[in-house]
Structures are given as C-alpha cells and as structure tokens.
Amino acid sequence: MSYILCDVEGTTTDIQFVHQKLFPFAAQRIEGFFKEHPTQLKLSANALSCSKEDVVLKLKKMIEDDVKDAELKRVQGLIWKEGYSSGKLKGHVYGDVLPAFEHWVASGYRIGIYSSGSIQAQKLIYGHSVAGDLTHFLSDHFDLGVGYKYEASSYQNICLKLQMEASDVLFLSDVEAELDAASSVGMKTVRLFRDGVEETAHRFAEDFQQVQKLLDQESF
Template sequence: MNRPRPECILTDIEGTTTAIAFVKDTLFPFAAAALDGFLDAQGDDPQVAAILAEVPGPDQRATLRAWMAADAKVTPLKSLQGLIWRAGYEDGRLHGHLWPDVASCLRAWAQAGVTLAVYSSGSVPAQKLLFGHSVAGDLTPVFAGFFDTTVGTKRDPASYAAIAATLGIPPADILFLSDVAEELDAAAAAGLRGCQLVRTADGTQPCPRHVQAADFPAVARLYALPAPVAPPVATR
C-alpha cells in the first residue's frame, strides 16, 4: 500500500544506512587504538581541551575507555571519537560504509525535492565525515541538516520535536528511518511517521508496531518516492 509521500526524511545511520559491523568493528576499534596518541598530540588544542573538560573523574582516559567499552551515548565521547576519525578519513585509512542501495536513493530523493536530514548518536562532525568520505563519494550536499545527542537522546520524543522545529517542518510530514524500535516509538510519540529498516545482514528484529522495509528502494515503494536501481558499490 502506498502511503503519502513525506516532505522530509530523517535517517539514522548505524543499522539503517550503514552496517552495524562497520561502526563496531572498524570505527570503534580505530578510535580506541588511536586515543592515547591523539590525546598526547592534541590534548592542549582548545577544541580537545573543551571536550575533556566535560569528562568526569581524576583519570579522564580511564573514563573515556570505560565509555568506549560500554558504547556510552555521551556527547564528550562522541565528539572526541569524531575528531579521531577525521584524521583517518582525511588520510584515506577510513571510508564510510553505505549499503549499496542507499546513495542512489538519497540522491534521487533530494533531486525530487525531499528534504533530507540525519539523526545519529554519533557526533555531527562524525556524521559528516562518514557521508563526506563514503564509498559512494561525498553525499553531504544532499542533506539539509545533521543532528546528534546535543539535541537530546534518540529515545526521547522531545528530541524529535526539537528536530522538526529546527527544520521548520510539521512532524507529520517527516518520515524517520531507523532499525531501532524504541527510537521509532519516540519519534511516533512526537508525531513523526516511522519506518523500520530490517536489514537481515545486521540481524535486525522486526517490530510489529512499525512499518517495515528491507532497504531504501522498499522505503521508496512504500512512500511514493523515486527508487533508482543502485549499482553495486564496493565496501572497504
């Protein structure tokens, strides 16, 4: 059944546009391995110092490593990880993973006049690095906005209301794409529409509370959006 076409698509990253394994097995270990060297070299930089000022405890590195081990969704950690990943993206050691169906759909939706935005627990700089240095090229120009935990947590309806207000788009005209049912619940509570991406390679568990799609072309079919055939994209 076709549903009304949204004015805006707000997308999650991990498990939605990008394999969970890329974040867990590539980005996180990269940041953990580079942490000490980065802080030794950049700890006095004003931007880094400002982040460290938000890290509690007498041993800030121990706190950061504990947060990393717990995959804590805390802004200082996400901001610091973003700075570490920037060096890797810029020198070619990292390339942002996207599922092969994602880039062509995003470009087609933007060209068709749909406002696109990103909401992820990863920092805005980290989001821009992933999409700017993706395996499909620089996708940052297709997005009108990037949002992270500074707007609120992803399971809080107030976060989605704040995003809608910032974009200037009524919540009911925004479609949120995520693999996480609880995030979709929060978006729905704020009046957004939602669609769960159920990517079998990531082992996502379907939630009967939400509309489901296997990939971005399936989203397009559900919501009367253009759905180009995406050429194979090599992952790195």
C-alpha cells in the same frame, strides 16, 4: 510529506562499521593522539575531572562500555577526522543509499540525519563514504543536542528546528523505540530490517528500494 529523516546505524550504515571499525580505531589511536596533542589531553582532563594520567584509561573504558559521553564523542571525532583525512577510514553506507538519496532529492524531498553520534561524526561518515561525498544530499544534521532518540520531545524539537509539521516528516530507523517516539508526535515511520524481518508496529522495509516502493504507493 516532504522530508525524510534517516537514522545512521542499521539504516544507512552497517552497525558493525561503528562498533567494529570506528570504536576500535579510536581506542587504538587515543594514546598516541594525546601524545601528539597535549593541549587536547589537558582539555579532556578538565572535562572529565580527572588527572591527565587517567584520561586514556577513562576514555577507553567509556568506549568499551559504549557510554554516550560528550567529551568522548569530541575526542573520537578528532581522531576519526584524522583517519578519514588520511584515507585510513571510509564511511560505510549500504549500496542502495546513494541511488535513494539521488532519487529523493531529485523528487523534491529534503533529507536529514538524526543520530546519537555527533554531527561532526555524521558529516565524516557521509563526507568520506565508500560511495563518495554524500553531504550535498543532506539538508540537516541532528544529534543528542535535540534530545535522546527514545524521547518524543526530541522529535518535536527537530520539527521546531525544521519549522515543519511532524506529519510532513518520514523517519527511517531500525530501532522500534525510536520509531515509537517519532510516531507519537505525528511523524510517519518505517522500520528498516537490514538483517531479517521481525515483529513491528510500524511499516517496514528491508532496504531503501522497498522504502521507495512505499513512497510510490503513497501509503503514508
């Protein structure tokens, strides 16, 4: 095994950061963003097949309902980029992430990220994190372009892009269904329980230090 694939929310990053910080930041900024960038408003109106007047309300409703929509993610990404660049946003990562990334890369592992959030959003979180710029530790980023995270074919697509056997990849996530899909194609899996252990069919860890212990024990 030579590759560690990480989920974002609930794995490297507190899920509350996304839902209580990033989403509200975009929702509050979206109207002003379009006033300052009328070309973007026109692009969104075309993409959403609605009038310019309805764009803001439609996107805000999507944010409220946590809809996985490509145009919403594009606009959110632009707004978040401004926020990160201005210093108003800092990407949350747990305190064990930086030392784990450092150790894994030094030990010869490659690290990748797979999230329903766009690749741009991933790079912003890790590029402007509270632990500094972590992007140089990351070899690859995957989003819904390879498929939905609950579908086995998505993990097959990742292996094809990596040109690796599934058995050479360890997937870390806090979501059982994602791990089920990954293991069904042959990936190794560990479920992260950042807020207390629950029943799971997978190996589990409460933090990346425990993941490292599993790696040290060669239990895969």
